[in-house]
Amino acid sequence: GMARKFVVGGNWKMNGNKKQIDEILGFLKTGPLNADTEVIVGVPAVYLDYVKCNAPPNVEVAAQNCYKAEKGAFTGEISPMMLKDIGVCWVILGHSERRQIFGESDELIAEKVAFALENGLKVIACIGETLNEREAGKTEEVVFRQTQAIADKIKDWTNVVIAYEPVWAIGTGKTATPEQAQDVHKALRCYISEKISPNVAESVRIQYGGSVTAANCKDLGAKPDIDGFLVGGASLKPEFVQIVNARQ
Ligand code: PEP
Numbered sequence: 001g002m003a004r005k006f007v008v009g010g011n012w013k014m015n016g017n018k019k020q021i022d023e024i025l026g027f028l029k030t031g032p033l034n035a036d037t038e039v040i041v042g043v044p045a046v047y048l049d050y051v052k053c054n055a056p057p058n059v060e061v062a063a064q065n066c067y068k069a070e071k072g073a074f075t076g077e078i079s080p081m082m083l084k085d086i087g088v089c090w091v092i093l094g095h096s097e098r099r100q101i102f103g104e105s106d107e108l109i110a111e112k113v114a115f116a117l118e119n120g121l122k123v124i125a126c127i128g129e130t131l132n133e134r135e136a137g138k139t140e141e142v143v144f145r146q147t148q149a150i151a152d153k154i155k156d157w158t159n160v161v162i163a164y165e166p167v168w169a170i171g172t173g174k175t176a177t178p179e180q181a182q183d184v185h186k187a188l189r190c191y192i193s194e195k196i197s198p199n200v201a202e203s204v205r206i207q208y209g210g211s212v213t214a215a216n217c218k219d220l221g222a223k224p225d226i227d228g229f230l231v232g233g234a235s236l237k238p239e240f241v242q243i244v245n246a247r248q
Contacts, residue, residue: 007038007228010235047228062090068115080119080219114153122159131168160220163230185225214242221246
């Protein structure tokens with residue numbers, strides 16, 4: 001779909017310090033970043049305000065998580081309102097590390113997505129199967145289930161980007177082939193068309209994530225149902241600029 005703006009997110013995870021962040025902001029400022037690509041960096045909570053204040057205007061800022069309440073007795077958590085207060089407009093939710101290490105369920109993630117959207121944030125919602133699930137032939141079942149959990153709690157998908165990230169490809173150097181990724185993206189779009197709506201299926205952007213690099217991004221980005229990337233390790237390096245420019 002030519003109508004879907006290419007969107008590349010960088011997920012810094014729990015990496016970086018002020019010196020490293022200044023270096024990252026340096027290569028983002030130098031770019032040049034394709035103006036046809038939306039660029040979002042996912043920043044550790046403690047550095048969000050710093051990055052929001054120092055990032056170039058063509059780079060948006062995302063939190064890597066937030067809770068499903070406005071405020072209160074939720075020690076260690078941050079709210080969508082706090083993010084909006086410092087000018088942060090995006091949040092990554094449901095990353096596989098949140099699911100696997102921190103035990104977040106499909107339902108909790110869906111509740112967080114709904115609450116973030118209701119409070120004016122845009123959301124990168126992550127889904128994806130594990131290696132065991134893929135080898136058991138359950139890839140589609142899993143990504144459909146994870147998507148349906150969100151669909152059960154939201155009506156408007158305008159401010160949602162889906163990140164399809166096969167867990168076996170995250171941080172492993174084992175990228176899905178462009179064909180493997182395209183197959184899942186296409187199947188997911190068909191599912192969304194049937195279970196949510198044809199309009200949402202046509203308009204929602206689906207990123208691929210999992211060991212995306214400057215070397216593999218062009219072939220992945222050439223696939224019709226791949227509308228961008230969510231990038232972990234390579235988002236800390238200057239090659240992130242080449243990934244942003246994959247469609248150039
Ligand atoms: C991620 O953290 O979302 C990710 C895809 O990581 P990596 O690019 O390092 O595999």
